[in-house]
Amino acid sequence: MKDRVMRVQDLAVHFKLREGGLLSSKTFTLKAVEGVSFDLDAGETLGIVGESGCGKSTLARALLALIKPSRGRVLWLGEDLNKLDEEALRKKRQDMQIVFQDPLAALNPRMTVRDIIAEPLWTFFPKIARVQVDERVRGAMKMVGLLPNQVNRYPHEFSGGQCQRIGIARALVLNPKLIVCDEPVSALDVSIQAQIIKLLKDLQKKLNLSLVFIAHDLSVVKHISDRVMVMYLGRSMELSQRDALYRKPLHPYTSALIKAVPVPDPRLARAATDTGLTGDMPSPLNPPPGCVFHGRCPFLIKRCQLEVPALRRMESGDWVACHRAEELDLTIAKSG
Amino acid sequence: MALLEVKDLDVGFDTPEGEVHAVNHLEFSLEAGDTLALVGESGSGKTQTVMGILGLLAENGHASGQALFKGKDLLQMNSLELNQHRGSEIAMIFQDPMTSLNPYLRIEKQMIEVVMHHGGLKKAEARTKAVELLRAVRIADPERIIRQYPHELSGGMRQKVMVAMGLLSEPELLIADEPTAALDVTVKAQITHLMSELRKKSNAAIILISHDLGIVAGLCDRVLVMYAGEAVECGSVDQIYYEPKHPYTQGLLNSVPRLDRPDDTEMVAIPGNPPNLLSLPGGCKFRDRCPKAFDACTQSPPMQVGQDLHAYRCFLGVPT
Numbered sequence: 001m002k003d004r005v006m007r008v009q010d011l012a013v014h015f016k017l018r019e020g021g022l023l024s025s026k027t028f029t030l031k032a033v034e035g036v037s038f039d040l041d042a043g044e045t046l047g048i049v050g051e052s053g054c055g056k057s058t059l060a061r062a063l064l065a066l067i068k069p070s071r072g073r074v075l076w077l078g079e080d081l082n083k084l085d086e087e088a089l090r091k092k093r094q095d096m097q098i099v100f101q102d103p104l105a106a107l108n109p110r111m112t113v114r115d116i117i118a119e120p121l122w123t124f125f126p127k128i129a130r131v132q133v134d135e136r137v138r139g140a141m142k143m144v145g146l147l148p149n150q151v152n153r154y155p156h157e158f159s160g161g162q163c164q165r166i167g168i169a170r171a172l173v174l175n176p177k178l179i180v181c182d183e184p185v186s187a188l189d190v191s192i193q194a195q196i197i198k199l200l201k202d203l204q205k206k207l208n209l210s211l212v213f214i215a216h217d218l219s220v221v222k223h224i225s226d227r228v229m230v231m232y233l234g235r236s237m238e239l240s241q242r243d244a245l246y247r248k249p250l251h252p253y254t255s256a257l258i259k260a261v262p263v264p265d266p267r268l269a270r271a272a273t274d275t276g277l278t279g280d281m282p283s284p285l286n287p288p289p290g291c292v293f294h295g296r297c298p299f300l301i302k303r304c305q306l307e308v309p310a311l312r313r314m315e316s317g318d319w320v321a322c323h324r325a326e327e328l329d330l331t332i333a334k335s336g
Numbered sequence: 337m338a339l340l341e342v343k344d345l346d347v348g349f350d351t352p353e354g355e356v357h358a359v360n361h362l363e364f365s366l367e368a369g370d371t372l373a374l375v376g377e378s379g380s381g382k383t384q385t386v387m388g389i390l391g392l393l394a395e396n397g398h399a400s401g402q403a404l405f406k407g408k409d410l411l412q413m414n415s416l417e418l419n420q421h422r423g424s425e426i427a428m429i430f431q432d433p434m435t436s437l438n439p440y441l442r443i444e445k446q447m448i449e450v451v452m453h454h455g456g457l458k459k460a461e462a463r464t465k466a467v468e469l470l471r472a473v474r475i476a477d478p479e480r481i482i483r484q485y486p487h488e489l490s491g492g493m494r495q496k497v498m499v500a501m502g503l504l505s506e507p508e509l510l511i512a513d514e515p516t517a518a519l520d521v522t523v524k525a526q527i528t529h530l531m532s533e534l535r536k537k538s539n540a541a542i543i544l545i546s547h548d549l550g551i552v553a554g555l556c557d558r559v560l561v562m563y564a565g566e567a568v569e570c571g572s573v574d575q576i577y578y579e580p581k582h583p584y585t586q587g588l589l590n591s592v593p594r595l596d597r598p599d600d601t602e603m604v605a606i607p608g609n610p611p612n613l614l615s616l617p618g619g620c621k622f623r624d625r626c627p628k629a630f631d632a633c634t635q636s637p638p639m640q641v642g643q644d645l646h647a648y649r650c651f652l653g654v655p656t
Binding site: 051052159160161162189190191192193194195197198216217218219220222223246256257258259260261262263264265266267268269270272277278279280281332 | 377378474476490491492493520521522523524525526528547548549550551552553554573574577578587588589591592593594595596602603604605606607609610
C-alpha cells in the first residue's frame with residue numbers, strides 16, 4: 001500500500017460578504033468551496049480542473065492552511081493542520097510548497113535568482129551557513145534546468161518558461177513532500193508548457209513528490225495526473241482515475257469539458273459539433289437549487305432541480321455527484 | 337484583385353537597446369471569404385504584423401513595405417484616411433476584452449458609436465442593430481445587457497460583446513487577435529462556433545491571430561506560421577496539419593496536449609526559448625532549437641514553394 005500524505009474531509013470555505021453599501025448590516029455567504037474530500041498518496045498527482053470562479057485556487061490555499069476552512073479538515077500525515085499552533089504549522093509548511101500561475105508576477109523583480117531561491121532557506125533556517133545556501137541553490141537550479149551562471153540575474157532577464165523554472169526551484173529548495181501547482185502553465189506558450197509539465201513529472205519521479213496540479217482545462221492535466229477531480233461552483237462533481245475519466249467520464253459536466261477542448265486536427269475539427277453546453281456558470285452568490293449544474297446540463301430531469309446529488313462512490317471506485325450516473329453512457333469517441 | 341495584399345512588410349521598433357525587428361519581409365494575401373491564421377509563440381510578430389498594417393503601432397514603431405487593401409496602400413495613408421477604413425470595412429477584435437472596452441461607458445454607447453459614425457444610422461436604428469447582434473452571439477437578455485457597464489459582465493460575455501462589436505459594421509475584413517485566449521474552454525468553444533457561423537453568413541475575410549492550434553484547425557482555411565518575425569511556413573490548413581514541412585511547425589503541433597489521441601501519447605516540447613529579437617542569430621533563426629539542424633543552416637534558408645503553393649523556409653527537402 002502506498003503512503004497517504006494528505007486527507008481532506010468535507011472541506012468547505014465560505015466567505016461572508018456584506019450586501020449593499022458599506023453601512024449595510026445584511027450579510028450573505030459565498031460558498032467558494034463546499035464539501036470537498038479526497039486522499040493524496042506520496043508520489044501521486046491529483047489534477048484539479050474547473051472553469052474560472054469554480055473555487056480551485058481557494059481550495060489550493062485551504063490545502064496549505066493559508067485560509068481557514070469554515071468546515072471540514074485537512075490532515076497532513078495524520079495531523080489536522082488547522083488544530084496546530086502557529087509555530088507547529090510553520091514547521092509543517094516546509095513540507096508543502098506552492099507554484100503560482102503568473103511566473104513573472106510571482107517573483108520579486110528586485111531580487112536576483114539566488115536571493116529568490118534562497119529566501120525560503122533564510123526564513124526557515126536563519127542561522128544557515130552561506131556556503132550551504134549556495135550549494136542548495138545551485139542544486140535546485142540544476143534540478144530545474146537553469147544554468148549556474150544565471151544565479152546573479154534578475155527575473156526580467158528571463159522568458160516566461162524560465163521564470164516558471166525559477167518558481168519551481170524556489171519551491172524545491174526546502175525538499176518538500178507536496179507541491180501545489182496553481183495553473184503553472186496557463187500563462188506559457190504551448191511549446192513551453194510541454195517543457196514545464198515534463199520537468200514536473202521528472203522531478204516527481206526523482207523525489208517521490210506529491211503534486212496537486214490545478215488547471216482550467218482538461219488537456220493540460222491529462223499528461224501529469226494519476227487522478228483528476230472536476231470542480232463546478234465550489235463542488236467536486238467527479239473524482240476519477242485518469243484513464244477512466246478521459247475514456248468514459250461519469251459526469252455530464254466532465255464530458256462537456258472534454259468535448260470543449262479544440263482538436264488540432266482540421267478534419268475532426270470541421271466535423272465537430274457544438275458541446276451542447278450553453279450559457280455561463282451561474283453566480284456562486286446565488287447557486288441554483290438542486291444540482292448546481294442543472295441549468296446547463298443536457299440530461300436534466302425533474303429530480304436534478306430539487307435534490308442536491310451527493311458525491312458517491314461507483315463500483316469502479318471512482319466518485320461522482322450526479323443522479324443519473326449509472327444510466328448515462330458518456331463514452332468519448334477516440335481517433336487514431 | 338485580392339482584398340488584402342501584404343508585400344515585403346517590415347515592422348521595427350527603436351528602443352534604447354537598439355532596433356528591434358519584430359516583423360521581417362512578410363508577404364501574404366487574402367480574398368473575400370478567406371480565413372487566414374497567424375500562428376507562432378509570443379514575440380513571433382503576429383500582433384505587430386496587424387498593428388503595422390492598421391497604423392496602430394506604438395510611438396517608437398515603424399512599418400515599411402506595402403499593405404494593399406482593395407488596391408490602396410494602407411501604409412501610405414494618414415490617420416484620417418485610415419479612419420475611413422478602420423472600424424467600417426476593417427474591424428479588429430482585440431486580445432483583452434477588459435482593457436479594450438471603456439469602463440466608463442455602457443455597452444450600448446460603445447457599440448453604437450461606431451455604426452453611427454460610419455454607417456450614418458440614427459441612434460434608434462443603431463441600437464436595434466446592436467441588440468440583434470448581441471442576440472446573434474447568444475447573449476441572453478441583450479436588452480438588459482446593453483444597458484450595463486463592462487465590469488458587470490463576465491469575461492466570456494465581454495468577449496462576446498467584442499465579437500458583436502467587430503461584426504456590427506459588417507466589415508469586409510475582420511482581424512481577431514487571440515479572441516479566445518483568456519476564456520474558459522466551454523466559452524471558447526461557443527465563441528469559435530459563433531465566428532464560423534457568422535463567417536458563413538457574411539463572407540467576410542478573417543485574419544485570426546492565435547497560438548491555439550485547436551481553434552485554428554476548426555476555423556481557418558490557410559495558416560501562416562511565424563517565428564522570430566519571419567514567415568517560416570504557409571499553406572492550407574490541411575497541408576500545415578497533415579504534412580508540416582518546417583521543423584518548427586512540426587514542433588508546435590507535437591507540443592499540443594491532445595485528448596483525441598491514445599492515453600499514452602507523449603507531448604514533445606520544443607527545447608529552448610524563442611530568440612531575443614535584439615540579437616537574432618544569423619542563418620536560420622530556428623537552428624538553435626531545431627532537432628534537424630545541419631551545416632547548411634548557418635545560411636539563411638530561402639522560402640521554397642512546393643506543391644499547391646505550400647511554402648516553407650527550410651533547407652530540408654531542397655531538391656538537389
